[in-house]
Structure formats: C-alpha cells, structure tokens
Amino acid sequence: MQFSRFGEKFNRYAGITQLMNDLNEGLRTEGAIMLGGGNPAAIPEMLDYFHGVSTELLADGALIDAIANYDGPQGKSAFLKSLAGLLRETYGWDISERNISLTNGSQSAFFALFNLLAGEQTDGSFKKVLLPLAPEYIGYSDAGFDDGIFASCRPEIELLDDGQFKYHVDFDRLPLDDSIAAICVSRPTNPTGNVLTDAEVARLDAIARERGIPLILDNAYGTPFPNIIFEEVTPFWNDNTILCMSLSKLGLPGVRCGIVIANETVTQAMTNINGIVSLAPGSMGPAIANHMINTGKLLELSEQVIKPFYQARSQWALEELQRQITVPGFRVHKPEGAIFLWLWFEGLPISTKELYQRLKARGVLVVPGEYFFFGMPAEDNNWRHRQECIRMNYVQDEAKMLEGIAVIAEEVARAYAE
Ligand code: PLP
Known part of the structure; x- marks a missing residue:
C-alpha cells in the first residue's frame, strides 16, 4: 500500500505511541510496576465522587442527553x-x-x-x-x-x-x-x-x-x-x-x-x-x-483532594528515592507540580534508553529522558545531560512504588559499577 505524505508521517511508531503502548501493557500485566505513563492516580475520594455524579446525571437525564446527541x-x-x-x-x-x-x-x-x-x-x-x-x-x-x-x-x-x-x-x-x-x-x-x-x-x-x-x-x-x-x-x-x-x-x-x-x-x-x-x-x-x-465541586475537589494527594505523594516518593538511591551524581528536579519526578544521574555510564530496557526486563516501566529533548540544535546532540535523566510517575500505590524504586536503585548502582 502506498501512503500519502500525511500517511508516511503519522504512520510512524512515535515515542508517544511507544509510551501509550507500554502504559496499556503495564496496566494489564500482572506484577508490572508502571512508573512510565501519565495516567492520573486512582484517588479513592475522586473515584467515589465520579461514581456518585454518574448516578446523579443518569437519574436526571443529563448523561443520556449527552451521549444521545452531538454538541x-x-x-x-x-x-x-x-x-x-x-x-x-x-x-x-x-x-x-x-x-x-x-x-x-x-x-x-x-x-x-x-x-x-x-x-x-x-x-x-x-x-x-x-x-x-x-x-x-x-x-x-x-x-x-x-x-x-x-x-x-x-x-x-x-x-x-x-x-x-x-x-x-x-x-x-x-x-x-x-x-x-x-x-x-x-x-x-x-x-x-x-x-x-x-x-x-x-x-x-x-x-x-x-x-x-x-x-x-x-x-x-x-x-x-x-x-x-x-x-x-x-x-x-x-x-x-x-x-x-x-x-x-x-x-x-x-x-x-x-x-x-x-x-x-x-x-x-x-x-x-x-x-x-x-x-x-x-x-x-x-x-x-x-x-x-x-x-461548586470543581475547584473544591481540586484544592482539597487532588492537590494535597499529589503533593504528599510526591514528597514521600522524593524522600524514598533519596533514601534508596545512593550513587553520587543523583539529583531530582524540585517537584513543583504535575505527576512526575525527573531523576538526573550525572555521569551515568549507559544511556537512559539502555537503563529503560534493563528496568523493563525487571518489570519496572519508566520513560527514558532522551525523548523529551527534541528540537534542539545539532551542537547540543552530544550534551550528556540528555542521556542522564529518566521520568517516573508517582501515582502508583506506595508498596509498588517502593518495589520500583528499589529496582531502579539496584540497576543504577550496577550501571555505575560497570
Ligand atoms: N499536555 C501535557 C503536559 C500532558 O502531560 C498531557 C498528557 O499527559 C497532555 C497535554 C494531553 O492530555 P489529554 O489529551 O489527556 O488532555
């Protein structure tokens, strides 16, 4: 089949497609620790709230009205x-x-x-x-x-x-x-x-x-x-x-x-x-x-449930990372928002694509940092920093996060020792 210029461009296996595939597989694979994707956390209060709202909107006809009509x-x-x-x-x-x-x-x-x-x-x-x-x-x-x-x-x-x-x-x-x-x-x-x-x-x-x-x-x-x-x-x-x-x-x-x-x-x-x-x-x-x-629930829940949940979780994950990862050159970007932590391993002897593969083989999914440095001038192709960072989310439950962080700590220590 011959694809058009549009077809050739959008038929590629892009970084984002790999990420969404990993997310999908990780969410469905027994035992996998999914620290890679951007799925939001399953916050119990929010899930309960959405359950209640769906029931209410179903009862008053708004849900059927929404799905039975085009806007x-x-x-x-x-x-x-x-x-x-x-x-x-x-x-x-x-x-x-x-x-x-x-x-x-x-x-x-x-x-x-x-x-x-x-x-x-x-x-x-x-x-x-x-x-x-x-x-x-x-x-x-x-x-x-x-x-x-x-x-x-x-x-x-x-x-x-x-x-x-x-x-x-x-x-x-x-x-x-x-x-x-x-x-x-x-x-x-x-x-x-x-x-x-x-x-x-x-x-x-x-x-x-x-x-x-x-x-x-x-x-x-x-x-x-x-x-x-x-x-x-x-x-x-x-x-x-x-x-x-x-x-x-x-x-x-x-x-x-x-x-x-x-x-x-x-x-x-x-x-x-x-x-x-x-x-x-x-x-x-x-x-x-x-x-x-x-x-009046949109801002109330955002302020009183969502923000405190992520803020507490990011601080907890940051402390655990710093406790478990002891290699010199390890730093974390200050968590100021969003649902990720950005880990920098200065002087890491392997690329983070390689680190990603090693972690994936052990059932821990993160995202190699290389993908996020696009559009940069050629003179920055050899900038080491691009190969030294990974992104992980902190939305999984604490037990899984602890297991995942332990595997990252081990694999990183092994890479520095090679
Ligand atoms: N922008 C940023 C910074 C994101 O992280 C995401 C998803 O992770 C999006 C946009 C797209 O999100 P959605 O299409 O679900 O609104």
Missing part, C-alpha cells in the same frame, strides 16, 4: 458558559464563551494548534514553534504535519540543596528569529514537574507580543483545576495567550476532553477544525464538568 463543533454550550463564568469570577479574566473551544483531549488541541501555526506557510516560508525550555512534553514531538517544526534550547540548571535542581529558561540562548510562529511551554511541565516562575512567563509574554506571535501555555496540570501545582504562582491569560486545559488529570482521562482558551480568531479556527476532523468534541466530559462547576 456543536465548538463544544457543549452550557459548559462553555459555566467555565467562562468560573474563570471570570476566579481570576477576573475578560472572557466569555466566545473564547473557549473544546477538543477530544488536549492532545488533539496541540495537534490542531501546532499545524495551524507552524510548518510550511502559504508564502513558501517555514515556521516553527519555540519550546523555550527543554526537556518538554514528549506528546508534542511528533505532532507536526511537517518534520522539524520545533526549536528548543538548553535550559539553565540551578543546583539546589538536598540533592535537588531546577531548570530555568535561558533567555540568552532562545533561538528567536523570524521563523518562530508561536512559543509553547507546559506549566507545570511534563516531564520535570518544573513550574515556570511568574517572571519567566511575563518575559515570554512580552517576547510573544513584541513579535506578534501567540504564547501557548499548556495548563494540563495547573490551576484552577486539576491544581496539581505546589508553588504559589499567578495563573496567566490575556488575548495573546492560548491556554490549554484538560479534564484528564482531574481523574477523567477516558472522557477525552481538552479545553482551549484563546482570542476569538483562534477559537473560531479551532471550531472550524473540529467540524472537519471530528464533527463535534465528545459530550460526556463537558456534561460532568458542567455539573461540577454548577455544584
């Missing part, structure tokens, strides 16, 4: 209105339902946004998305119809006390030229748990405005929901910002609901793309989230 291509109107109201009240942002569109998961929103802005332009020029801080979310890396749509660069590394470190945007290195069509950053960041400071966001916003390009902020883990963010930072939006959110990390990845908050031009473009690609985004997630807003 419009912009997404469920009732939810667009209630969410606009919530964001206006919570943050004072000047937005209405005309600034919000929904997608089938925020992953699809990024696919649409990147291809809307970057790649080959109608005038023959080629535009890119600047990722100001590598490592960045692996799920972006293969999303361009054209190859090579990302430009990124090394971050600054601040060494902190207690065996921790933190990445910062290195503004002097940013590959800023006329080929940049947008700036995009996840905040909190997958894979590192980094949260860009307010000053960094303000500076990126200023750069974006000066150049007349949008700033895309990926808020999949951020405020006001699911609120998996442990630093006091200011939520950010203005009409040059495209803020992407999701219901997934709230505990609802299966409903596939992404949310794009942007100016009316971008909202209209997303609506048009939805019509062509999917007719309409799915209705169940918005029906549940609308109910959560109307009953």
Whole structure:
C-alpha cells in the first residue's frame, strides 16, 4: 500500500505511541510496576465522587442527553458558559464563551494548534514553534504535519540543596528569529514537574507580543483545576495567550476532553477544525464538568483532594528515592507540580534508553529522558545531560512504588559499577 505524505508521517511508531503502548501493557500485566505513563492516580475520594455524579446525571437525564446527541463543533454550550463564568469570577479574566473551544483531549488541541501555526506557510516560508525550555512534553514531538517544526534550547540548571535542581529558561540562548510562529511551554511541565516562575512567563509574554506571535501555555496540570501545582504562582491569560486545559488529570482521562482558551480568531479556527476532523468534541466530559462547576465541586475537589494527594505523594516518593538511591551524581528536579519526578544521574555510564530496557526486563516501566529533548540544535546532540535523566510517575500505590524504586536503585548502582 502506498501512503500519502500525511500517511508516511503519522504512520510512524512515535515515542508517544511507544509510551501509550507500554502504559496499556503495564496496566494489564500482572506484577508490572508502571512508573512510565501519565495516567492520573486512582484517588479513592475522586473515584467515589465520579461514581456518585454518574448516578446523579443518569437519574436526571443529563448523561443520556449527552451521549444521545452531538454538541456543536465548538463544544457543549452550557459548559462553555459555566467555565467562562468560573474563570471570570476566579481570576477576573475578560472572557466569555466566545473564547473557549473544546477538543477530544488536549492532545488533539496541540495537534490542531501546532499545524495551524507552524510548518510550511502559504508564502513558501517555514515556521516553527519555540519550546523555550527543554526537556518538554514528549506528546508534542511528533505532532507536526511537517518534520522539524520545533526549536528548543538548553535550559539553565540551578543546583539546589538536598540533592535537588531546577531548570530555568535561558533567555540568552532562545533561538528567536523570524521563523518562530508561536512559543509553547507546559506549566507545570511534563516531564520535570518544573513550574515556570511568574517572571519567566511575563518575559515570554512580552517576547510573544513584541513579535506578534501567540504564547501557548499548556495548563494540563495547573490551576484552577486539576491544581496539581505546589508553588504559589499567578495563573496567566490575556488575548495573546492560548491556554490549554484538560479534564484528564482531574481523574477523567477516558472522557477525552481538552479545553482551549484563546482570542476569538483562534477559537473560531479551532471550531472550524473540529467540524472537519471530528464533527463535534465528545459530550460526556463537558456534561460532568458542567455539573461540577454548577455544584461548586470543581475547584473544591481540586484544592482539597487532588492537590494535597499529589503533593504528599510526591514528597514521600522524593524522600524514598533519596533514601534508596545512593550513587553520587543523583539529583531530582524540585517537584513543583504535575505527576512526575525527573531523576538526573550525572555521569551515568549507559544511556537512559539502555537503563529503560534493563528496568523493563525487571518489570519496572519508566520513560527514558532522551525523548523529551527534541528540537534542539545539532551542537547540543552530544550534551550528556540528555542521556542522564529518566521520568517516573508517582501515582502508583506506595508498596509498588517502593518495589520500583528499589529496582531502579539496584540497576543504577550496577550501571555505575560497570
Ligand atoms: N499536555 C501535557 C503536559 C500532558 O502531560 C498531557 C498528557 O499527559 C497532555 C497535554 C494531553 O492530555 P489529554 O489529551 O489527556 O488532555
């Protein structure tokens, strides 16, 4: 069979596909310790709550109404209105339902946004998305119809006390030229748990405005929901910002609901793309989230259940890692949010792809760090740091995490001793 250019591009076995396959296998393989994927934790209070909400929505007809009807291509109107109201009240942002569109998961929103802005332009020029801080979310890396749509660069590394470190945007290195069509950053960041400071966001916003390009902020883990963010930072939006959110990390990845908050031009473009690609985004997630807003539960559960759960768990995992892994050169990125810990083994004699294979052979799944450094200039190909980090989630139960951490500690010690 001959595939088209689109077919050749999207038929590849991408890093993200490998990750989702491992996640699927790991979740179904008896005894496997799945520290690799991005599935949110099964928080008992949240599962109970979703059980109750489903029963309630079934009883009052809203669930059947949602699954028996198409919404419009912009997404469920009732939810667009209630969410606009919530964001206006919570943050004072000047937005209405005309600034919000929904997608089938925020992953699809990024696919649409990147291809809307970057790649080959109608005038023959080629535009890119600047990722100001590598490592960045692996799920972006293969999303361009054209190859090579990302430009990124090394971050600054601040060494902190207690065996921790933190990445910062290195503004002097940013590959800023006329080929940049947008700036995009996840905040909190997958894979590192980094949260860009307010000053960094303000500076990126200023750069974006000066150049007349949008700033895309990926808020999949951020405020006001699911609120998996442990630093006091200011939520950010203005009409040059495209803020992407999701219901997934709230505990609802299966409903596939992404949310794009942007100016009316971008909202209209997303609506048009939805019509062509999917007719309409799915209705169940918005029906549940609308109910959560109307009953005041969305922010309450995010603040009182989700955030404390992840914060306590990340601290616990950090302490266990530091207790069990004793090799010199081991550091953890300061956990400031998201559902991952980013482990750095400075001077590791093997690549983390090799470490990944050795851990997988022992039933422990993590993600090798190499995947997250895409779009970097050729001069950084030999930057050792790219080969020295792994990402692990901390959402499994404590007994499994302890077992997994013990295996990582053993395999890393063996690698350093070789
Ligand atoms: N953005 C980030 C930073 C993520 O970590 C993820 C998923 O893990 C997504 C976007 C996409 O999530 P979803 O498509 O479930 O909304």
